[in-house]
Amino acid sequence: MSALYEVNNVTLDLAGPAASGLQRLLPGNAPRLTILSGLSLTIGHGEMLGLVGESGSGKSTLARAMMGLIDITDGRLSFQNRTLESRADFIRVRQGAALMFQDAVASLSPRRKVGAQLVEPFQINGVPLPEGGKTAMTMLERVGLPPSLAQRYPHELSGGQARRVSVARALALQPKLVIADEPTAGLDVSVQAEILNLMTGLRRDMGLSFLIITHNLAVVRHVTDRVAVLYLGRMVEWGPTREVFARPRHPYTQSLVAAEPQADPRKRRADLALKGEIPSVLARPTGCEFHTRCPLARPRCAAEEPRPRMITPDHMVRCHFAEDTKTETQGGNHGTELEH
């Protein structure tokens, strides 16, 4: 599968909290926070890639960087085999890729009717409307919503309808890639399934690629081809979804998979349960950044940063002991219901 979007060794630093006292007066001394660190991934044509990790792991930041809404500090982004360097390059990306924001209702303006907001991507990008006034209706139809919804305000929509409107808006400029940030969050299980069916249908019918960002492993399991696992803005495991879920090799992935709801609670692996909270990017642990919570940590882990290791040609794990961490999880629980 050839690459549609490539993220190559990307690091992204943001300005940290304001320096205090004397620090404030010293030039070039503003603290910087590393939010993404040496991150690489590819999204193929027609591929669905999942991106998972706890809150604060940098998923939305990566999505925003890929759209050029926030600048990367180092590394390279490329779309359709062209490196993204200038403003014009990112304008091209915003026509060929669309971002569905994390909160569907909040991403819509409360005072404008749905119909007007659906055609906004044309106005924002200076693209002429293809079919005049019919466009909003056509867009609603494509996502299975009645044309009458064009006259409603966002607060009059159900959660599922608001998500469908986000999908419709994302499709306005006929993108090749949709980045969907938490597309099923806050929805009932049946509505989650409807939204996922809509997205897999669009992939099948239009050959669209998707980057699906979610906390919900069941979503990833159901619809994605490959999955990337982020911890503190760094990729710790990456590979084919089926393989990663059946045999997760990074202790962090093992903990995430073990925390999934099980039909039979006796199958839960207490030994793999995640301890404590994700550390702050203000105080990144030394060595392997997961060592403060890792059930398998050894002295070497706090001292030395693990390098990525390829378990198979398409399965990467960043752990010193990747060879020793073979764990058959209950990752085969394909019957697990979707839930958030």
Ligand SMILES: Nc1ncnc2c1ncn2[C@@H]1O[C@H](COP(=O)(O)OP(=O)(O)OP(=O)(O)O)[C@@H](O)[C@H]1O
């Ligand atoms: N504008 C900003 N200034 C400073 N820090 C930020 C900024 N935006 C995000 N961060 C920090 O970057 C880290 C990653 O945030 P991000 O929103 O990308 O995480 P996420 O994985 O999307 O989390 P969630 O699952 O809660 O949506 C967090 O530690 C967050 O506090």
Ligand code: SF4
């Ligand atoms: S390197 Fe050590 S702390 Fe990090 S995941 Fe592997 S075993 Fe755990």
Ligand SMILES: [Mg+2]
């Ligand atoms: Mg987020």
